[in-house]
Each structure stands twice: as C-alpha cells, then as structure tokens.
Amino acid sequence: MLFFPSMEKVLIKGKNFLGFEIDINENDIKSITKELQIVLASSSHLIKNTIVTLKLNSKNQLFAKDIINFLKERGISINAVVINDKNSINQEDIPPVIELKNTHTVTSKEEHTATYKGNLRNGQSVKANGDLVIVGNVNSNSYIYATGNIFVLGDLYGIPHAGYGGDEHSVVFAFSLHSPQIRIGDFITRSPEEEANTSVKNSKMNEPEVAYIDNNNIVINSYREWIKLKE
Amino acid sequence: MAGKVLTITSGKGGVGKSTSSANISLGLALRGKKVVTIDLDIGLRNLDMILGLENRIVYDVVNIVEKVCKLNQAMIKDKRTDNLYLIAAAQTRDKSAVTAEQIVELTEELKKDFDYIILDSPAGIEGGFKNAMMPADEVIIITTPEISAVRDADRVIGILESNNKTEMSLIINRINPELVKKGDMMSKDDVLQVLNIPLIGVVPEDKNIVSYTNTGEPSILHSQSESGLAYKNIIQRIMGENVPFMEINEKKTGILTSIINFFKE
Secondary structure, X not given: OOOOOOOOOEEEEXXXXXXXXXXXXXXXXXXXXXXXXXXXXXXXXXXXXXXXXXXXXXXXXXHHHHHHHHHHHOOOOOOEEEEOOHHHOOOOOOOOEEEOOOXXXXXXXXXXXXXXXXXXXXXXXXEXXXXXXXXXXXXXXXXXXXXXXXXXXXXXOOEEEEOOOOOOOOOEEEEEEOOOEEEEOOEEEEOOHHHOOOOOOOOOOXXXXXXXXXXXXXXXXXXXXXXXXXX | OOOEEEEEEOOOOOOOHHHHHHXXXXXXXXXXXXXXXXXXXXXXXXXXXXXXXXXXXXXXXXXXXXXXXXXXXXXXXXXXXXXXXXXXXXXXXXXXXXXXXXXXXXXXXXXXXXXXXXXXXXXXXXXXXXXXXXXXXXXXXXXXXXXXHHHHHHHHHXXXXXXXXXXXEEEEEEEOHHHHHHOOOOOHHHHHHHHOOOEEEEEEOOOOHHHHHHHOXXXXXXXXXXXXXXXXXXXXXXOOOOOOOOOOOOOOOOHHHHHXXXXXX
C-alpha cells in the first residue's frame, strides 16, 4: 500500500472489476461494528447491489462471520472474503475465500504506466492515462498531465498535473522539483514568490521531492521524509 | 559541389543572430570556403549593414523568388573576400513575401555552387522562422545566458526536434565571467543543463561589438578581440576541427593588485 495509506480502521475502496472492497484494519469487534456503522451511513447506498469483497487481516479474520452477518442485516451481502492465509480461517458458513499471500496492492489502482524518454521542451506537453514516468528533464513552460502519479527522473521546471480528473491520492515525484505551479486533482499550488527564478542560484543543492495532498493542501516534502510517512 | 545549409536562429530577438551569421559567414569564407549568406529577416534587414554591404544592394531575396531578377544579380560579393556572397532581405515587404518551399528551392540551387549556405533567421517561431528552418541541414542556436533567452531557445529546439531537424548545436553569446562568478548570470553549464544539445562556442561579452556592427566590420576581422577569437574557434569547429574551449576568465589583474586585494580582505 505505497500510495494509498489506510490509516482508517474501516475503508471502502472502489475496485475496477470487483465493485467495492471493505478493508478492515481494526481488531476489536466492537469498534469494527461502530466504524462500519459510520462508514455505511454515508456510503451503503453506493455499494448495495454491487459486488462487495471483505478484506481482513490475520487478527480480525476471527470475526469474519460476525462481520458478514452484521453487513447482511444492513442489506450488504459479501461476495468474497480476501485474507492472507486461507488455511487459518474456518471456511464454513462464509462466502468463498480469496487468498492474497504477501501481495502488494500498489498496482490495483493504476490502469497502466506510460514512459516518456527524452527532454520535454518549452511549449511541449504530455498526457497519460494512469501513471506517467518521464526519463529526462521537464523544462520551463511545458505541461505534463496524468490521471495517476507523475514521476520525473530528472529536473522538473514545467507544470505537472497529477491525478488529472480528480484523483487526490496522486503524487508528483521529481529528482529536482522547481515547478512554479503544481496541480494535483482539483488543487493548485504555486511556489512562494521569493523562491521564484532560483534557477540561476543554488540550483545544486537538490534532493528528490514529492508533492502530495495532505489536509486539502498540496505539500512538498523530501522523498526521504515522504517515504517515512508511508511506512 | 554539395553544399550544406546552416540555419542560425534563436527564438528570442537581440541575442546576436545576425552578428553571429556575419561572423560565421565571413569566417568560413576567409578560411577558403565558398559561402553565400541569405538574410531572411524580411522587413527588418540588418545583415547587410553588419557586413558593411548596405550600399551595394540592388536586388534582394524577394526579387529572386518572384523572378524579377536572376539569381546571380541578387548576390552581392563581399568587399574583403571573393568567397562570400550576400543575398539581402527585402525591406519594403514582410515575411509572408516568400514561402518555405521557395527558400528550399533557392537553397537547392545554391548548393551546387557553394560549400555553405547560411540562413539568418528572424526572431520568433512564426512563418519567417519556418522559412529558415525547412531548408536546414544543420541548425545553430544562439542564446545568451539569460533565463528568457534560454527558454525561447528551448522552445525553438522543441520545434526543430518535432520537424526532424536533429543536427543542432549551440552558441552561448555574451557571457560575462564576472557576473557568472557572482552567481548573477547563468554559467555555461547551467545553460547546457537546460538545453542539452552540443555546444559549438561560447562568446564572451565584448563592448566593441557595437562599434564593429556600426562600421560593418564583424569581430572576426579583429583578431585581437575576445569575441573575434571565439568566432574563429567556432569556425574551426564547424569545419570539423577539434578545438578546445577557451577559458573565459575575468580580466587579468596584475600581481601587485592581487597582493593589495589580498591584504584588503
């Protein structure tokens, strides 16, 4: 779960082919039902009559049956249960079990990744469905758009728009981030005035940086700091 | 003879396209190459003045494509060497007076008799620039170490790349070592990092350029001048010789001044 940290105890996620997945990261049955109630209050109408899977961890899978019944009472029937280890669960009276042994769900969201090799010059632009990787520099006054994340393996002076179309979980990564403006989802931020046109001075002391949305703001953090937040 | 079309362009105006065109044309001619240079800045011609040939213009490039005159009637022979000819721009017309196809046709004709056909492009990225770009075998991009000039050069490089003009080289003009040292001007490496094309020359700022231009004597004729020396190196590189880049340093200070400065600090 590199890009979509689920700090929430209960999370409902859209899945491309599978409808929805209810992801539970809480081990106490009382607080699970409490959280479920809150989440369902706002979204049960969306997931009723669709394919719904239930994702459990090794601890809360003991309550699989309770959770399924709890959801059933509220009109949501679980089509499958997703767990790490099939053998550790009593499979009677519960829907089919999908085993996800040590799988990472990094690619679950991105449709595909587009790669552009070369420098993007002033006035040029690139658009991509899914993630976009640029192997080269992105110069001033060029524009890059991606519905997913943007990774620039070079200097970024142009304007990136990650999560083009509204995905606020997208990030912009660059070896050296100098964009005068960064756009993620529906958010736009611009560089502070005093930092404008720094390309003449102190352009050497760079480290990889990541721009992402935190609390409805675009924040820029060093890659080192950002990756710690993800763990 | 199969000549080569060399287009000199920049995007931004006032960075030294015509000055470089004049120096490169004259320099190649003085090295024994047969050169014809065409001023494509129709409506704002300058190259004739920089070369000191202003008073000899009878016919111009528009007259050639409109077949008002014969090709050799519009070719003005340089007063210093028999190897250099200039085709001047028309002053009473504008860029739309010629098409890119006509310029391609003209350069194809000239390739038979000349080693180098130098095209002095107008500023901008519109029609006039396209006229100069289409016939090019090689393009020399001029920039100064200013962000605006570098960005325009970057734009031009992008357009050239998308037109499959990949033979490009860069001249960084008017670099001032003192300002670079202070961090107020982009250095050669800063410019190269953005533009990322082969460097063919670095020309230091030279306050004499104004008077060279006004008198119609390009700096390549002044062998003692720093800019003249830089253009001489550029000529050698164009001709395929391997010349090391000269170190552009601050004005040399005497030993005594250095010692005084040392104690002042």
